[in-house]
Amino acid sequence: MPLPNRLRRLALRVLACGAIFAGAGTHAVAAPALWVVRSSTATVYLFGTVHNLPPDVNWRSPMLDRALASSQQIWTEADTGSLAYLQRLIRRYGLSQQGNLRNLLPRAYRARYEVEMSSAGLRVDQYGHIKPWLAQVLLDGVTLHREQHGFGVETALLAYARKHRRQAHTFESPDSQFAVLADMPLEAQIRALEMEIDGYPTAGGVMNPLVRDWLDGQDVQLDQITNQRLAITDERYFDDVIVRRDEQFADAIVTLLQGTGTSFVALGAAHLCGGTSVQAQLKTQGYTAERVGG
Numbered sequence: 001m002p003l004p005n006r007l008r009r010l011a012l013r014v015l016a017c018g019a020i021f022a023g024a025g026t027h028a029v030a031a032p033a034l035w036v037v038r039s040s041t042a043t044v045y046l047f048g049t050v051h052n053l054p055p056d057v058n059w060r061s062p063m064l065d066r067a068l069a070s071s072q073q074i075w076t077e078a079d080t081g082s083l084a085y086l087q088r089l090i091r092r093y094g095l096s097q098q099g100n101l102r103n104l105l106p107r108a109y110r111a112r113y114e115v116e117m118s119s120a121g122l123r124v125d126q127y128g129h130i131k132p133w134l135a136q137v138l139l140d141g142v143t144l145h146r147e148q149h150g151f152g153v154e155t156a157l158l159a160y161a162r163k164h165r166r167q168a169h170t171f172e173s174p175d176s177q178f179a180v181l182a183d184m185p186l187e188a189q190i191r192a193l194e195m196e197i198d199g200y201p202t203a204g205g206v207m208n209p210l211v212r213d214w215l216d217g218q219d220v221q222l223d224q225i226t227n228q229r230l231a232i233t234d235e236r237y238f239d240d241v242i243v244r245r246d247e248q249f250a251d252a253i254v255t256l257l258q259g260t261g262t263s264f265v266a267l268g269a270a271h272l273c274g275g276t277s278v279q280a281q282l283k284t285q286g287y288t289a290e291r292v293g294g
Helices: 003-017 061-068 083-094 107-119 130-143 153-165 176-181 188-199 209-215 219-232 235-257 278-284
Strands: 034-038 042-049 075-076 167-173 261-267 289-293
Touching: 034 061, 034 235, 042 061, 042 235, 061 261, 061 289, 075 153, 075 176, 083 130, 083 176, 083 219, 107 130, 107 188, 130 176, 130 188, 153 167, 153 261, 167 176, 167 235, 176 235, 188 219, 188 235, 209 261, 219 235, 235 261, 235 278, 278 289
Parallel strands: 042 261, 075 167, 075 261
Antiparallel strands: 034 042, 034 289
8 A cells, every 4th residue: 555545544543443542332321430530720530531432332421511511621641643743643653664563463463463353343454564562552442343433431521512602622632642652662562452352352242341340440450451561561661651741631620620611521441540549649649539429
């Protein structure tokens, strides 16, 4: 495939994925965790998201709807940007000169990688010469919902903001997110891709543990299968991708709390669980997050 066409297809896939950092059928009672942090002048709701949601899952709760209705601003991690912008970023950060990615993986993961890519509608021969971090992003965004209609929690929240004329903001740019991931050593990127393959069963109607725990509001279990496993597998990756960004998100939320009004903040669920969470970072700055949902 000529390089410009390949870049265009890669960029379209990333646009479909939404922010990088969301089994079939409906879940009986949706109750993802929701927190609120208050100052004397402002209120901030904190909501964790996942990127691999099948289309039929109902994740909205009455408490969540009330929090959205009361918020003047909705914040998410990052805006994916325009197609041309993403093409430039992929050219800069995502293409590999080290050969086909499949051959860089341990033998035990090669066949599973091909199955996952195929089930997500991604042809290995077309997406072979990409870096492991980009393969992880692609799988994270499309596994378990192959119909490319932009479905996801962040997409739904931004649609809500447009419909109800709420201000929509992001904490990061795709450039900053891509740079963090691309800066990881190749071995760390491969380990993270292996975890992605392990954690997301092949598409076909299976409710994976991460989504199930998220829907049930089980943040302790979420921490175990995301942060704790990542910290053991690769400490630097955990520090750069999770901990450092937890600190940055918390600083930005403190700025919101020092202002006025009500804001709804949606971050990847891994940032809102465990000992290094955004809530823990806020506590060191004198703010207490109270769980009000889930």
